[in-house]
Amino acid sequence: MVQTKPYPTVPLEPMAVPTGQAAERARAFHDVMARRRTVRDFDPRPLPDGVLDWAVRTAATAPSGAHVQPWRFVVVTDPDRKRRLREAAEREEREFYGRRASPEWLAALAPLGTDWRKPFLETAPAVIVVFEVHKGPRTPRPYYTKESVGIAVGLLLATLHQAGLATLTHTPSPMRFLNEVCERPEEERAAYVIPVGYPAPDARVPDLRRKELEDVVVRL
Ligand code: IYR
Secondary structure (H helix, E strand, O other), X not given: OOOOXXXXXXXXXXXXXXXXXXXXXXXXXXXXXXXXXXXXXXXXXXXXXXXXXXXXXXXXXXXXXXXXOOEEEEEEOOHXXXXXXXXXXXHHHHHHHHHHOOHHHHHHXXXXXXXXXXXXXXXXXXXXXXXXXXXEOOEOOOEOHHHHHHHHHHHHHHHHHHOOOEEOXXXXXXOOHHHHHOXXXXXXXXXXXXXXXXXXXXXXXXXXXXXXXXXXXXXX
8 A cells, every 4th residue: 555645634633631630641651661571481371362452553553654554563372383483583592692692792691691592482372573564566665664663562562561461572683584484475574573471470580770861861
């Protein structure tokens, strides 16, 4: 669907939050998001019906360059497919940790304790593989693809988090194997692999600190 004519316009339906509530609403959302953690230990129990569809719909509300919407979300729940995903990812990750990663990169990862093993790709009840959609026989050239897909993934993680689910933003490298496992055409390029589920009852996370506002903001 390539748009050539100017879009007709419609009146904006603004959110209409009373100004006196703006900061409080922003703070409430912050307090939810501040509790989001990347989780590596998932409970196998299945997800409530509908939650993944709503999360993908929300992700797909993201702004995108020239409104091309250059994203595809492959939702993998089939155990056999998840096993193939894990096996293929672990093959690449063995290479990454064993040979491809620079000593500097491995040193940066060491505090997180990650390694080539990716059991969560099977334990999590769902794995969402997010693809960038590039120019192809049926798809237009996208613009600002990484930015557009990155914003969409941010919304996906936020929605799943506030629905009570945990996620892991996993980035196997290289990702070409995902086209075959997910049956996607060449013009689609995987960008994120996101296991989704309830955290395991004994899940632990690193005691990380986020930067303070004053360390990340510049006011002019
Ligand atoms: N893709 C590898 C390595 C890895 C890289 C970064 I940067 C991380 O923040 C975490 C892991 C893996 O998934 O283990």
